[in-house]
Amino acid sequence: MGKLQNRDAPLQSSHEELETTNEELQSTNEELETMNEELQSSNEELQTINDDLGRKTVELNQCNAFLEAIFASLPSAVIVVDRKFLIQTWNEAAQNLWGPKADEVNKQSLFSLDIGLPVERLRDPLHQCLIGAQAEQEMLIDALNNQGDSIQCHLSFNPLKDGSPEPQGVILLIKEVQPGLSS
Missing domain, CATH: 3.30.450.20 (PAS domain)
Known part of the structure; x- marks a missing residue:
């Protein structure tokens, strides 16, 4: 029976290491999910800023065209x-x-x-x-x-x-x- 316990010990140790690794992977996965949510939020903010800049660019181009028309006239x-x-x-x-x-x-x-x-x-x-x-x-x-x-x-x-x-x-x-x- 002593031999059996000696064989089970490395298996038990490997099992514990796998459980620890699994817990670490779950923790890492949760961190990545949180980071992904933050990135999605940042992406939405950047999209809003980009939309605003697009509108302002259109307005600026209209103003420039108007000024060019005045100067040309x-x-x-x-x-x-x-x-x-x-x-x-x-x-x-x-x-x-x-x-x-x-x-x-x-x-x-x-x-x-x-x-x-x-x-x-x-x-x-x-x-x-x-x-x-x-x-x-x-x-x-x-x-x-x-x-x-x-x-x-x-x-x-x-x-x-x-x-x-x-x-x-x-x-x-x-x-x-x-x-x-x-x-």
Whole structure:
């Protein structure tokens, strides 16, 4: 009988190890189920955020389309530069007057453009507008259009305001002056 007990001892030990392993697996399974529930909850939150972002993106695209329609409808060339004089907006009238398309000049320095507009003459009025020394300025300037014809332009410099103390840029409106007509 002693031999039998010796044989049962390893079997009993293996059985106890299996029971312990089974309990550990059940505990791990419960932890995984809890983690899965948390992940599902996080996924639902992310889906809600994604849906909100999708709606906001649609709204933003509609606003951008509306602004583009306004800029395209204006007879004046509209060039908006930020505080570093990088072009933020360049409308179709600007393209018709000077040549480059908006995507060709976007984020470029106004002063790096090689167009018929003598851009260096705009440096001081732009700077004055940015520092608030003169809220709105106007000037007449001789230029060349994209066909090389001499033209005279009426320029209006307006600060781009967003509620902060200093302007965030300058809105430059340029209208070709027809000979014999005052602007």
